[in-house]
Amino acid sequence: xxxxxxxxxxxxxxxxxxxxxxxxxxxxxxxxxxxxxxxxxxxxxxxxxxxxxxxxxxxxxxxxxxxxxxxxxxxxxxxxxxxxxxxxxxxxxxxxxxxxxxxxxxxxxxxxxxxxxxxxxxxxxxxxxxxxxxxxxxxxxxxxxxxxxxxxxxxxxxxxxxxxxxxxxxxxxxxxxxxxxxxxxxxxxxxxxxxxxxxxxxxxxxxxxxxxxxxxxxxxxxxxxxxxxxxxxxxxxxxxxxxxxxxxxxxxxxxx
Numbered sequence: 001x002x003x004x005x006x007x008x009x010x011x012x013x014x015x016x017x018x019x020x021x022x023x024x025x026x027x028x029x030x031x032x033x034x035x036x037x038x039x040x041x042x043x044x045x046x047x048x049x050x051x052x053x054x055x056x057x058x059x060x061x062x063x064x065x066x067x068x069x070x071x072x073x074x075x076x077x078x079x080x081x082x083x084x085x086x087x088x089x090x091x092x093x094x095x096x097x098x099x100x101x102x103x104x105x106x107x108x109x110x111x112x113x114x115x116x117x118x119x120x121x122x123x124x125x126x127x128x129x130x131x132x133x134x135x136x137x138x139x140x141x142x143x144x145x146x147x148x149x150x151x152x153x154x155x156x157x158x159x160x161x162x163x164x165x166x167x168x169x170x171x172x173x174x175x176x177x178x179x180x181x182x183x184x185x186x187x188x189x190x191x192x193x194x195x196x197x198x199x200x201x202x203x204x205x206x207x208x209x210x211x212x213x214x215x216x217x218x219x220x221x222x223x224x225x226x227x228x229x230x231x232x233x234x235x236x237x238x239x240x241x242x243x244x245x246x247x248x249x250x251x252x253x254x255x256x
Contacts, residue, residue, distance in 0.1 A: 026142055026155060029189030031131065037190065038127040039225025044073035044256045047123070049111050051234075051249035062103075068111030072253070074124045079117060123253060126220055127227045130183065130191055136163050137181055147184060152192060157181040164198055174202040191227065194218045212238035223255060230255065 051066040071082045083091075087108060094106035122129040137157030144153055159179035165171050177200040184193040199213035214236035221230045232251040238244070 026153060026185075026189075027134070027139055030134070030155060030183065030185055030191070033185070033189035034127040034131050034191070034227065037222060037225060037227040038125065038131075040076055041224025041226050042073070042075040043124050043223050043226055043228060044071070045228075045253045046070070046256075047072050047115075047120075048252045048254075049115065049250070051111075051247065053245065053247045055243055055245050057244060063105065064110060065105055065107045066111035066114065066249075067107040068115070070115060072120060072124060074121075079120060079124070081115065081120065083112075123229045123232075123251070125226055126191075126218075126229045130194065130227075133157070133159070133163065133181055133194075133196075134183065136160060145184075147192065150186065152184045152186055155183045155185065157183070159196075159198070161200070173204045174200050176201045190222060191220050193220065208241045210238065210240040212236070221255070228255065229253065 046069060048069050049066060050068075053064045055062045055064075068087060069084070070087070073080045090108040091112055094104075094109040097104050098106055098109070134155075134157055137159045140156045140158050142153060142155055144151055157180070159181050161171050161174055161177045161179070163179060165174070177198070179198040180196070182195040183191050184195075185191050194217070196216040196218075197214065199211075201209070201211045203209040214234065216232065216234050218229050218233075219231040220227050222228070229251075230253045232249075234247065234249040237246045
């Protein structure tokens with residue numbers, strides 16, 4: 001028994017060391033692929049955004065929707081977003097409706113309000129955003145799965161709370177939190193999909209409590225020297241002392 005024990009420990013240590021080396025190699029493959037795909041190759045496409053947000057219950061329930069289409073392009077000259085004449089007419093009409101009734105739903109106006117440079121750049125240049133996420137995360141493991149008739153590797157990262165909440169004071173109210181970021185990569189180490197999930201609970205003072213959970217899935221395509229996000233779906237919900245909220249959204253980019 002005493003003779004075999006050290007051998008078992010040595011085998012466990014060797015297995016652990018080998019696993020860590022494999023993970024490090026896979027992570028390096030991913031990082032190197034992302035660096036190569038952070039280029040300035042011209043890219044353009046048609047972006048369709050839609051979402052539905054519900055707050056409250058019963059007669060106090062409020063529904064807010066968004067639906068808009070725009071043309072995006074980015075090159076050495078910068079980022080450009082264009083709306084068709086029909087969309088501009090619809091936005092103008094919804095602005096007039098809102099002056100008469102502030103509770104009226106305005107899908108085109110709501111959609112246009114979320115299309116800022118900070119939300120559009122990660123669509124047309126996705127590599128840096130993934131690099132930022134994995135730099136904060138802790139690699140928990142690696143596996144292989146079948147994905148649209150091809151074998152891909154899945155890197156599973158644990159993400160800290162500060163990856164989702166920037167404000168230090170707000171983080172202090174969170175009692176429980178769990179964040180996961182899965183990156184699916186092909187044989188070249190290029191991401192084809194990411195899956196971000198989180199759930200948390202918190203409280204402030206003696207009368208306020210809140211829980212929230214979300215799942216965000218994104219798919220990517222290589223366009224020249226860029227990694228472009230061609231699809232993103234969001235499903236989230238939250239519940240608090242004063243309000244309940246559900247949200248479902250979709251961002252789809254058709255490349256030219």
